[in-house]
Amino acid sequence: MDWELILKVYPYFLEAAWVTIQLSVLTVALGLVCGALGAAARLSRFALLRFLGAAYVSVIRGTPALIQLFLLYFGGPQIGIQLDAFEAGVIGLGINIGAYMTETMRGAIISVDRGQGEAARTLGLSQFQAFRKVVLPQALRLMIRPLGVNINAQIKGTALVAAISVVELTYTAQRYIGSTYKPFEMFMLSGLLYMAIIYATGKGITYLDSRVRLQ
Amino acid sequence: MGLDFSVVPGWLDTILLGGLWTIAITLSAAVLSFVGGILFAVIALYAPWIVRQPFRLFAWLFMGTPLLLQLFLIYFGLIQIGINLPAFVAGVIGLGLHFAVYNSELIQTAIVAVDKGQMEAARTLGLSRSQALRKVVVPQAVRDVIPPIGNNMIALLKDSALVSVIGVGELTLSAQLAIGRTYRPFEFYLVAAVCYYIINLGMEAVLRRIERRTALSR
16 A cells, blocks of 8 residues: 555545536435436326337436437537536446436335325315325435435446546546556545445435435 | 438448447347346355345346446456456346346346245255255245346446446447537437337337247246
8 A cells, every 4th residue: 555645646536536526416306306207207197198108218228328428428429419528427336326217116106005195085186186295204204215226326427527528526637547556545545535425315315215205 | 410321321331320329238248147146046045145235236236236336346446456357247147147147146146036935945955055056946936026027127228328438439438429529419419319219119129029039838
């Protein structure tokens, strides 16, 4: 272990970790929006929306995130979408994780007992009211943990933007591996930072989950 | 610059060859991750403390860091200690180890969940502990987690695109090769995406068959 080197380069890794945190927060936020829209489409009364929702999930989950990212970043300009690498990373990965979140949210919503919605309708609530006031609150409680799994995967997933040269943790590690020939040290340094981010996020999710859990 | 797919047919053989490499690397890594997953699960549960603890640290590191980072570590790390592996081998090892750790978590849970009576009965019948594990407990545990392991293999197929960054000439790198010559990123990445999607569909169909075959018919 070359401690001297680690002490010299760690500030750059901290800076890079901050970029990774920004990427994680933004992609997860966009993912949640896409997931909610996707789940709403998949559960819609309209066949066309259901089809669009299913196609979104199938296409995104059936192809590599890296290809989606390249298609957006390198191919985008050809169809008039000009993004810098960071923007492409956020949008590409957000749309990607959104497909996984669509399934998580849909799963939570359909696992709320049918009788809940029916009872609410019987009590005179409209379809929308029944969903918003009875079904959704219960579904939200069920989806926090599985969404946490999606978020955990996404934090690691942000590493992909290294391939389009966004200077985040993995890109920084790769660059220093190349210039110092110390792959193990650089791996440990960036690995620990990733795990710190994932650990803190996990704690947050567990706390959120404990707050809404039924006694 | 609009879209022009007329350049695609000329590169189709390159892309298809890349697709074959993607299938080869996915299958090799899938086998490694399956065998490794079983091995890791047994180590994590039954190995002596001195083996178990370092192993757990390794598993924890592998589950908490991105695959891309691990690929860099394996590819460049092995070069540093004097082992110059072909990129394909490094890619298979990286992908295989990464998913072996995830499979091992699944298999560990399943081993613990196998009825205690199975081990006791096997021991009563005169099998040694390791025989009982190998012939009675582990097979049942593995059968129980075939569907989630299948999901991991699907994820492995898509993550195989990452090995293009260490220079394995699979589907993604083949597309990049064509793009380097033609400057048509949209067209070729789209073609690559379609290829991945088709391989994905094929793999899902095969996995569903395996699931049906291995499911207990009670």
